[in-house]
Amino acid sequence: MGGGKKQRKAAKTQGGAARKVESKPVDKLPETIDPTMYQAMIPEFRRLFSAQGKSEYWWVMDESVHAISKTLEARNFVVIDGFLGNAEAHKIRQEIRAKYDGGKLKPGNLAGGTTGRSTTYVMENVRGDHVGWFDGSEPDFDALPAYCKKVDTLISEIKDTKLSTSVSSIDSRSNCMITCYPGEGARYVRHCDNPNENGRVLTALYYANPEWTRGDGGELRVYTCAADDEGLVDCDGYSLKKWDEVPEGAEGKNAPPQQVAGLTGVHKVGSVDSNPELETKPVVIEDIQPLADRLVLFYSDKRVPHEVLPSQASRYAVTLWYMCRERTSAARQKYATDEFTQQDEQSKIQKEMEDMKSRYGGQATLTKSSGYAEDGLGKQEDEMSKAVDVPFEDADVAPSSEECVERKEVE
Numbered sequence: 001m002g003g004g005k006k007q008r009k010a011a012k013t014q015g016g017a018a019r020k021v022e023s024k025p026v027d028k029l030p031e032t033i034d035p036t037m038y039q040a041m042i043p044e045f046r047r048l049f050s051a052q053g054k055s056e057y058w059w060v061m062d063e064s065v066h067a068i069s070k071t072l073e074a075r076n077f078v079v080i081d082g083f084l085g086n087a088e089a090h091k092i093r094q095e096i097r098a099k100y101d102g103g104k105l106k107p108g109n110l111a112g113g114t115t116g117r118s119t120t121y122v123m124e125n126v127r128g129d130h131v132g133w134f135d136g137s138e139p140d141f142d143a144l145p146a147y148c149k150k151v152d153t154l155i156s157e158i159k160d161t162k163l164s165t166s167v168s169s170i171d172s173r174s175n176c177m178i179t180c181y182p183g184e185g186a187r188y189v190r191h192c193d194n195p196n197e198n199g200r201v202l203t204a205l206y207y208a209n210p211e212w213t214r215g216d217g218g219e220l221r222v223y224t225c226a227a228d229d230e231g232l233v234d235c236d237g238y239s240l241k242k243w244d245e246v247p248e249g250a251e252g253k254n255a256p257p258q259q260v261a262g263l264t265g266v267h268k269v270g271s272v273d274s275n276p277e278l279e280t281k282p283v284v285i286e287d288i289q290p291l292a293d294r295l296v297l298f299y300s301d302k303r304v305p306h307e308v309l310p311s312q313a314s315r316y317a318v319t320l321w322y323m324c325r326e327r328t329s330a331a332r333q334k335y336a337t338d339e340f341t342q343q344d345e346q347s348k349i350q351k352e353m354e355d356m357k358s359r360y361g362g363q364a365t366l367t368k369s370s371g372y373a374e375d376g377l378g379k380q381e382d383e384m385s386k387a388v389d390v391p392f393e394d395a396d397v398a399p400s401s402e403e404c405v406e407r408k409e410v411e
Helices: 004-013 035-051 055-060 062-075 086-101 143-161 237-245 325-337 339-360 377-384
Strands: 077-081 120-122 130-134 176-182 186-191 200-207 220-227 231-233 253-259 266-272 283-288 294-299 306-311 314-323 365-368
Touching: 035 055, 035 062, 035 077, 055 062, 055 143, 062 077, 062 143, 062 231, 062 294, 086 130, 086 143, 086 176, 086 314, 143 200, 143 314, 176 186, 176 306, 186 339, 220 237, 237 266, 237 283, 306 314, 314 325
Parallel strands: none
Antiparallel strands: 077 294, 120 365, 130 176, 176 314, 186 306, 200 294, 200 314, 220 231, 220 283, 220 306, 253 266, 266 283
16 A cells, blocks of 8 residues: 555654644544534544644544544545645645646546446536646646645545445555636536446545635535435435426425535535335435535445536546556456447447437537547557556546436346
């Protein structure tokens, strides 16, 4: 997992001469409480450890890591505010903005299939962001590589808690995807980052929008589904569609937002109950404002369908995907050797393009046909296949736009 242990040990002893503040040991934190209470503990630990002189690495302290891990496992996503601090957050914003202003970000691709090697296309009514892939070694980056190391450190700490079976499988990560939604209603419709078991385990999304204000849009809307006897489970398209069909203004839809305990700018905005006759699951919807220095971690699979709401002002972010090499390799091997898989993916992508046009309007523009392109995209695919020997470094595959199935899943 790299040499992060020394860094973490140093962080935990940082500020030793600062005023001593009593804190509750991690092993005495309650084990059975409302999961929103773990989320509410996180900003309290930030204040506590900042007062001890550990503001730079407050999130690596045992109590903080425990609360973050428990929240992620209980809710499938967790919101962490004040991750870098104002000074570093400002630098990240400058670096992202410079890449966008310099024309280094291009319209985000859709589709690509399990490995990113199938057909891709651009359709701004569906996905309106501009993106660029970077590893942090490029000129003019200083804050970005430091940020990546810190997120790597946090994920390693979460893994060490052994509270999440999913996180325990992580052993690699993507390069950085820098993103700008340029306003004018740019959005990304509901999707799952990894609906096809391509190796992505956890999404880390960092916001860099110090001037964001209510009305600017671009919130991250998160959907979670539950089963009465299992807690949170995968969302299926049929249950989500039942939410979509609830009339505007009906009970549970567009109700007054309810602030999530302990968090600024995170609100429950709706819910729909299960329907035993239709075998649909209850769905809860929460909106997360893209506030500066906010890090959101969520599982990349069907447990967390999400969308970016229409943005009326420029919205900047950095995304990392934490991955399992074995699953990534298995997905690539299956695609490379199974002609049916390739044909099936192509058929699904063609249908997806038609469905998106019908639902959202606009035209799809192909950016790559299936297979190994010779027009410069081949280089990207070569880089995707490299295993670089640094913590969490691996494939820079963009998330698929494929929706969580639009009909009831067949067991």
